[in-house]
């Protein structure tokens with residue numbers, strides 16, 4: 001669980017996060033949604049420790065970051081997995097070497113043990129048998145699965161995903177969403193996902209933070225977001241082509 005309390009962040013005196021309160025729950029897919037520039041990435045980067053907020057508290061499983069010792073901060077970084085927007089695989093490394101990378105960085109285990117762990121996670125993301133392939137030899141969806149395998153290889157407590165299904169066709173995007181959700185439940189991870197994709201909201205929106213101009217404008221889950229009459233939220237939801245069509249169909253009584 002990650003609790004964010006009264007979080008403020010400014011750049012050159014201009015506030016981009018204006019007192020965010022939100023609990024990212026354990027064993028749930030927690031989505032951050034909102035228009036471009038609403039502060040989603042800044043919030044994520046504050047939780048990753050890449051930005052220092054001016055005010056507010058971020059607690060990891062109940063403990064405020066400000067009370068972490070230097071060693072505990074290092075340990076925390078090992079407990080974080082990250083799925084980047086483009087996948088961010090190393091082109092010159094095989095699938096196996098990509099997934100092994102964090103193990104080599106953070107553990108002192110023998111090569112044989114690392115290889116075994118890599119095999120396990122590749123099997124979990126249905127990529128066994130692809131160990132020796134290069135990223136250029138596999139599809140975009142498979143590359144995303146490699147980047148998920150790499151993110152979970154160290155058994156993280158927290159998984160951060162920045163638009164994990166961008167650039168994928170809708171069917172493959174849903175496969176990736178479902179995989180992230182399954183892994184979240186299986187390994188009891190606190191998963192935080194930035195997304196622009198309303199399909200993802202519909203599929204895996206277990207706990208949603210909707211940001212508008214640096215403020216938490218709404219929170220709820222996927223069943224609530226399509227029922228709310230909060231105009232800020234409905235404007236955003238129905239700006240998606242798909243849901244505009246659903247709404248028009250509903251209005252026509254179809």
Ligand SMILES: Nc1ncnc2c1ncn2[C@@H]1O[C@H](COP(=O)(O)OP(=O)(O)OP(=O)(O)O)[C@@H](O)[C@H]1O
Nearest residue numbers: 011012016034035036037038039040041042043196
């Ligand atoms: N390093 C930075 N220095 C100055 N301003 C920044 C910095 N990072 C973000 N901002 C500003 O903070 C605001 C929020 O940006 P942020 O990247 O969090 O938006 P976002 O909701 O993630 O947008 P998008 O969906 O387009 O990625 C924007 O006005 C942006 O210009």
